Amino acid sequence: MTPSKPVRTAFYVSGSTAITAETLGRSMLTQFSEYNFRQVTLPYLQNPAQIEAAVLRIKLAAEEDGSRPIVFSTLTDPLLLKELRRSEALVLDLFDAFLVPLEREIGQPPTLKSGQSHAVRDLNSYRIRADAVHFAMQNDDGARTTYYDQADLIVIGVSRSGKTPTCLYMAMQYGLYMANYPLTEEDFDDLRLPKSLLPHQHKLFALTIGADRLEEIRQQRRGGSRYASRQQCDMEVRAFGALISRFQIPSLEVTEYSIEEISSRILAKTGLRRRLF
Numbered sequence: 097m098t099p100s101k102p103v104r105t106a107f108y109v110s111g112s113t114a115i116t117a118e119t120l121g122r123s124m125l126t127q128f129s130e131y132n133f134r135q136v137t138l139p140y141l142q143n144p145a146q147i148e149a150a151v152l153r154i155k156l157a158a159e160e161d162g163s164r165p166i167v168f169s170t171l172t173d174p175l176l177l178k179e180l181r182r183s184e185a186l187v188l189d190l191f192d193a194f195l196v197p198l199e200r201e202i203g204q205p206p207t208l209k210s211g212q213s214h215a216v217r218d219l220n221s222y223r224i225r226a227d228a229v230h231f232a233m234q235n236d237d238g239a240r241t242t243y244y245d246q247a248d249l250i251v252i253g254v255s256r257s258g259k260t261p262t263c264l265y266m267a268m269q270y271g272l273y274m275a276n277y278p279l280t281e282e283d284f285d286d287l288r289l290p291k292s293l294l295p296h297q298h299k300l301f302a303l304t305i306g307a308d309r310l311e312e313i314r315q316q317r318r319g320g321s322r323y324a325s326r327q328q329c330d331m332e333v334r335a336f337g338a339l340i341s342r343f344q345i346p347s348l349e350v351t352e353y354s355i356e357e358i359s360s361r362i363l364a365k366t367g368l369r370r371r372l373f
Contacts, residue, residue, distance in 0.1 A: 101132045105157040105165040114139035121168035147179045154183035228267035235275035241292040251276040253303035254332045271371030284335035302340045302347035307333045309351045
């Protein structure tokens with residue numbers, strides 16, 4: 097975190113995984129860039145003793161920061177939520193904000209069960225997700241190209257440009273069969289695509305990245321190596337750009353994007369239809 101910015105602590109509190117609280121809370125906090133947010137996730141809080149411990153942590157954070165923490169809650173038990181409010185933090189009840197107007201509109205009260213949004217209720221969707229993730233792992237990093245005919249998309253890019261996490265995310269969230277292939281220095285000779293990719297050129301999608309960011313990522317992984325040097329990063333970025341331009345491969349510049357943003361933009365650019373909703 098940047099020391100010059102004031103620090104506030106944000107808690108994500110839930111009786112289940114806290115994924116919903118994290119997703120909505122983090123999205124909202126990105127709108128306040130003048131602060132550094134210390135983020136703490138407290139999942140599976142299901143009894144008064146656990147809430148009491150959480151309240152103590154929240155109060156300690158308030159003392160440390162000199163300002164009251166922000167709590168994003170998806171607790172469904174009203175008694176536990178009441179106890180949470182004893183922390184004197186800003187407690188934002190995310191379910192209440194949306195469920196109350198939904199209840200009025202639909203005319204039926206919600207079930208208020210923790211974990212409903214992440215339960216395995218649709219076995220077919222579960223199977224699709226599991227198969228897609230397995231496919232992405234089996235076809236990661238160009239290790240296997242035999243099943244590229246089954247891929248919905250083959251993501252290409254230089255090493256460390258975000259191909260693997262993007263493919264796994266799209267498999268998990270959308271149920272798509274994603275493969276990825278890293279282009280290396282050897283692949284840039286004569287600006288030709290590797291033979292294994294040529295039959296599937298219509299399925300290729302390129303991730304491009306700035307040389308500065310690429311160097312930063314590679315230095316974290318293999319600092320001081322030729323692989324991580326600025327000269328090498330510059331060369332690969334330029335050569336890859338020329339290659340995808342020659343073959344008119346659709347691309348996305350990912351330097352400033354998160355994996356979630358990359359994935360949604362790929363979906364929009366390619367017109368791929370997700371299998372999971």
